[in-house]
Amino acid sequence: MTMAYPETLLRGLITSSSVTPERYVTVDAFQFQDFRKNRSDNYNEMSINWEDSDEAVDVLLKQKKEGSEDPQFKVGFARMSMASIKDVLRPHISDKSFSYERKPVEGNPFHGNLLVVANLKGQIIKNIRYSLATIATADVHLRSDEKIKYLKKR
Amino acid sequence: MKIKLPSYIDEIDLDDYVSSHVYSVNDNNKIEAMVNIEAPLPVEKRIFDNIDVHSIKIPRVHEFIQAFTDQLRNTDTSEVTMNKMKLVESEEGYELEWIYSYFRVYFSFDANGDDTCGFVENNTESGSFQSFFHKMKEKEYPLIAKKCLDFVKNHINDNGLS
Numbered sequence: 001m002t003m004a005y006p007e008t009l010l011r012g013l014i015t016s017s018s019v020t021p022e023r024y025v026t027v028d029a030f031q032f033q034d035f036r037k038n039r040s041d042n043y044n045e046m047s048i049n050w051e052d053s054d055e056a057v058d059v060l061l062k063q064k065k066e067g068s069e070d071p072q073f074k075v076g077f078a079r080m081s082m083a084s085i086k087d088v089l090r091p092h093i094s095d096k097s098f099s100y101e102r103k104p105v106e107g108n109p110f111h112g113n114l115l116v117v118a119n120l121k122g123q124i125i126k127n128i129r130y131s132l133a134t135i136a137t138a139d140v141h142l143r144s145d146e147k148i149k150y151l152k153k154r
Numbered sequence: 155m156k157i158k159l160p161s162y163i164d165e166i167d168l169d170d171y172v173s174s175h176v177y178s179v180n181d182n183n184k185i186e187a188m189v190n191i192e193a194p195l196p197v198e199k200r201i202f203d204n205i206d207v208h209s210i211k212i213p214r215v216h217e218f219i220q221a222f223t224d225q226l227r228n229t230d231t232s233e234v235t236m237n238k239m240k241l242v243e244s245e246e247g248y249e250l251e252w253i254y255s256y257f258r259v260y261f262s263f264d265a266n267g268d269d270t271c272g273f274v275e276n277n278t279e280s281g282s283f284q285s286f287f288h289k290m291k292e293k294e295y296p297l298i299a300k301k302c303l304d305f306v307k308n309h310i311n312d313n314g315l316s
Binding site (some may be wrong): 020022024025027029068081084087088089090122126127129131133134135137138 | 237240241242245246251253254255256257258260262266268270272274278283284285287289296297
């Protein structure tokens with residue numbers, strides 16, 4: 001069965017080094033994590049929220065750091081177009097070195113992951129990370145923006 | 155030390171310049187000094203200003219920055235505004251990230267000797283999407299720097315952005 005995905009996804013921004021003063025998203029915002037002990041495939045993952053509805057933004061912004069009352073994504077988030085991801089990363093999607101999935105977790109039905117094959121060459125993983133950062137730069141929302149809570153899809 | 159300057163230069167403050175000296179003994183047993191004076195880049199071309207170059211421990215990165223600086227010196231950038239590069243330090247080595255609104259260029263220098271340069275474009279208005287990278291060899295630094303400068307200049311001009 002083919003899984004349905006929305007047109008956009010959200011990537012939470014945790015550290016100030018994720019965004020430059022000019023609001024460009026840097027490669028620091030895109031790190032893949034090795035959670036293969038919890039997976040049956042050979043992918044490393046990076047958390048995202050699928051923007052199925054406006055509620056996805058609220059859930060992301062309200063998410064707390066584990067064991068703390070501080071927000072998990074204290075800088076803000078970037079909205080990324082799936083069409084751009086498919087266009088820019090087409091070769092990596094074709095050979096399945098890059099993929100994505102839905103993976104709802106408790107309290108976050110929008111949760112999912114971007115995936116890269118774990119033993120991929122470092123140069124290719126870098127290219128994927130820089131590509132994602134470039135796509136993310138198109139639509140950045142910072143907590144310091146006064147109207148962030150009213151931001152909806154373009 | 156007295157330095158005879160060309161007539162078109164009134165005076166210079168050597169503190170503002172990068173200088174190096176080469177000394178030799180001539181046929182009359184007199185010491186001759188050759189002073190190489192390199193003017194600093196104009197402000198609009200100082201794309202490495204936000205980088206603490208002295209903290210970089212891989213010599214190839216210094217060579218690349220020098221090659222890039224040399225190319226910048228010879229490139230007409232009067233019609234574009236160039237952004238500053240950003241240094242990313244990782245376990246593998248260093249990366250230089252050059253970000254613009256719709257595209258970016260990056261240079262990666264791994265401690266194991268693998269160097270790459272990459273280009274990414276996500277221009278939804280023109281429908282131009284690309285992402286690729288190439289391995290770099292040290293002897294190619296000047297050529298790669300020139301190509302990157304041309305790429306960035308063309309993209310800034312095409313999109314009317316900085």
